[in-house]
Amino acid sequence: MSSHGERAPEAELGLLDATMIGMGAMIGAGIFVLTGLAAELSGPAAIFVFALNGVVTAFTGLSYAELASAIPKSGGGYAFVREVFADLQSFLMGWMLWFAYMIAGALYALGFAPNFLELLHVYGIVPPPGEVGAVALPVVDVGIPAGVGLAFSAVLLFVALNAVSTAASGSIETIFTATKVTILMVFVGFGVTSPMFTTAEFQPLFPGDKTAFSILPAMGLTFIAFEGYDLITTVTEEVKNPRENIPKAIFVSLAVTVVVYLLVVTVAIGTLGASGLAEAGEAGIAAAATEFMPTGLPVIKNGGAVIVFGAVFSTLTALNAVVIASSRVAFSMGREGQLLPRFGQIHHRFGTPFIAIVSSAIVMLGSVVLPTQSAGNMSSLFFLLSFVVVNGAVIKLRRERPNMRRPYEMPFYPLPPILGIVLNLVLTGVLISFLVRTDPLALILSAGWIILGVIAYVALDRRGGGESGEPTATAAAADHEPTPTDSERGAVTDED
Amino acid sequence: MKSKLDVIIAGGGRVGFQTAEILDDQGHDVSIIERDEDRCDDLSDAYLATVVEGDAANPDILEQADVERADVVAALTGETGVNLAACMAARELSPGTRTVCRIDRAASEAYTRFVDAVLFPERAGARVAANEIVGSDVRTLADVTGTLDIMQIRVEEGAPAAGRTLKEVRFPSGTLVISDDDGERIARPETTLDPGRQYVVAVEPEVVDEVLNLLRG
Numbered sequence: 001m002s003s004h005g006e007r008a009p010e011a012e013l014g015l016l017d018a019t020m021i022g023m024g025a026m027i028g029a030g031i032f033v034l035t036g037l038a039a040e041l042s043g044p045a046a047i048f049v050f051a052l053n054g055v056v057t058a059f060t061g062l063s064y065a066e067l068a069s070a071i072p073k074s075g076g077g078y079a080f081v082r083e084v085f086a087d088l089q090s091f092l093m094g095w096m097l098w099f100a101y102m103i104a105g106a107l108y109a110l111g112f113a114p115n116f117l118e119l120l121h122v123y124g125i126v127p128p129p130g131e132v133g134a135v136a137l138p139v140v141d142v143g144i145p146a147g148v149g150l151a152f153s154a155v156l157l158f159v160a161l162n163a164v165s166t167a168a169s170g171s172i173e174t175i176f177t178a179t180k181v182t183i184l185m186v187f188v189g190f191g192v193t194s195p196m197f198t199t200a201e202f203q204p205l206f207p208g209d210k211t212a213f214s215i216l217p218a219m220g221l222t223f224i225a226f227e228g229y230d231l232i233t234t235v236t237e238e239v240k241n242p243r244e245n246i247p248k249a250i251f252v253s254l255a256v257t258v259v260v261y262l263l264v265v266t267v268a269i270g271t272l273g274a275s276g277l278a279e280a281g282e283a284g285i286a287a288a289a290t291e292f293m294p295t296g297l298p299v300i301k302n303g304g305a306v307i308v309f310g311a312v313f314s315t316l317t318a319l320n321a322v323v324i325a326s327s328r329v330a331f332s333m334g335r336e337g338q339l340l341p342r343f344g345q346i347h348h349r350f351g352t353p354f355i356a357i358v359s360s361a362i363v364m365l366g367s368v369v370l371p372t373q374s375a376g377n378m379s380s381l382f383f384l385l386s387f388v389v390v391n392g393a394v395i396k397l398r399r400e401r402p403n404m405r406r407p408y409e410m411p412f413y414p415l416p417p418i419l420g421i422v423l424n425l426v427l428t429g430v431l432i433s434f435l436v437r438t439d440p441l442a443l444i445l446s447a448g449w450i451i452l453g454v455i456a457y458v459a460l461d462r463r464g465g466g467e468s469g470e471p472t473a474t475a476a477a478a479d480h481e482p483t484p485t486d487s488e489r490g491a492v493t494d495e496d
Numbered sequence: 497m498k499s500k501l502d503v504i505i506a507g508g509g510r511v512g513f514q515t516a517e518i519l520d521d522q523g524h525d526v527s528i529i530e531r532d533e534d535r536c537d538d539l540s541d542a543y544l545a546t547v548v549e550g551d552a553a554n555p556d557i558l559e560q561a562d563v564e565r566a567d568v569v570a571a572l573t574g575e576t577g578v579n580l581a582a583c584m585a586a587r588e589l590s591p592g593t594r595t596v597c598r599i600d601r602a603a604s605e606a607y608t609r610f611v612d613a614v615l616f617p618e619r620a621g622a623r624v625a626a627n628e629i630v631g632s633d634v635r636t637l638a639d640v641t642g643t644l645d646i647m648q649i650r651v652e653e654g655a656p657a658a659g660r661t662l663k664e665v666r667f668p669s670g671t672l673v674i675s676d677d678d679g680e681r682i683a684r685p686e687t688t689l690d691p692g693r694q695y696v697v698a699v700e701p702e703v704v705d706e707v708l709n710l711l712r713g
Binding site: 070071072073083242243335336341344345346347348349350351400401402403404405407 | 545561562656
């Protein structure tokens, strides 16, 4: 019939699908991987950490909703900022967001590993996670820690899948997310009714030397758990009636996610205690579950296995989502001429943005050697910064283009974006000062990425100008662009 | 060359809207300037383009549509005077921008001194009308297809599919490469997509951007 092989185009997404895409990204690894680490930083007050992050992020959610309704483009935060800001600023936005997603990928892979070991342990295949030693590689004379090896393999698997076939459709994402939420609700149900919870001890909220301020670094660390609505806005063009459904999907997914987080964290702290949770680290929720879930069940043997399976499943689906998200950012940057054009091309046989996926994978694979906490910190840092720019974009757009149509206008403008900028900057500051003290490596790598970005930008600018003989319309227009506003300048210079 | 154009369309009426729809399918970025408020609501609902409400001949409104970054400004309102004013204002604000002006009479050459290209929709319409009146059973394709696009595409050097045979390229379904290079033969699996050559391709609107990505990069 036809002289060439074919691929089917993707389906249209409804409100439910769009909401589930957002929730799927948020209720992924954030809750399973970072709860333990948050408890370590802030004790039982970890409950407030997730609640307050929900509040902070809600302001940015309003900005995303307004931008998504006014700018009919897929591509998320980068696409919006590209529309509003000059070349360098929008390039840096894309560059930061790309990195944030890649590092999030590493984080989810790192969260997957201990949970997977815990799952094997539940079935008695391996000793408890703490006792699994390094896997000695016969060829190279070094032992690779089992966790890193597993994380590396997980990334490799999902990159390979996404590189050769077009992305899983929204309906699959809906099933994934529903599964995750159901498992968490089972966890909450058993937890609340367990004898451990009835004697739960939430006092003191701030044990030892911890104060109310110790929740701030924990907020910075776990901020990544709320990055989901950028993902919703990367698929806007595939959503039915996006003008109405995108803002709705943003608010619904955020609200449901916050509720789920609060229930889960409360139960986890109530049953395992903040210190127990902190000890279990990335496998905190799974460890809590094995404490109180019924045992001796047929087939699955151990009720805790369900939750551990949930953790494995969640980290993997979240990993898959960010592999797609990171490559989409690189792809749209390539389309815009802000990365080499190759990044913006689809592969002739696979029909996927092959170069964008493979290059994202290289950074992700390199990052799985990082400690989980460093990965969380770096990813959160870049999401915070890019959210500052998104809020700035709303203000700049309202001031400079008052006649632009905004089918959704946020209430109480300009309060939400200003609060969004201030609160995100406060968290950024806290996170940076926390990193200066505890994790200078993460800070150096972050600064290095920005510097690398500026070099890439300059190199690309030269190449673009020299090759075509005449400057492109975009390059010519850059000279006339207004100078950056104060909010962006803050975003660009704040990392050092 | 940039594979994606930033286009400003002045006038979101029938001509402007249809044009925006086609450009959006091809993956370009479109902004529409429209004076009528109700029409703006319809345009927003269609979710094709950013919409600026106002008079396209007003430089302030043109600036709000980001004329400095635009590759092309197409003034497609029903009034030649407004279109001409919008194009000239665009040239003034952003000298590198290509301008396309819709006119309402056939004396097109007179305007090309001020704009890069002129458009007289009635003439295109007249061709279709003539086709209909003659009512022949066989017609040239451009005028009679519904939503299907039949396009002549020049393969760009360095595009993903450039230099490959049709066998090697998996196009999205809803695509049919019809002619061999320069339209001499019907395409076959071993037909090579040579850079610089033109091919006739039938494409359903929802995959046009993907097909263009493969052939143009």
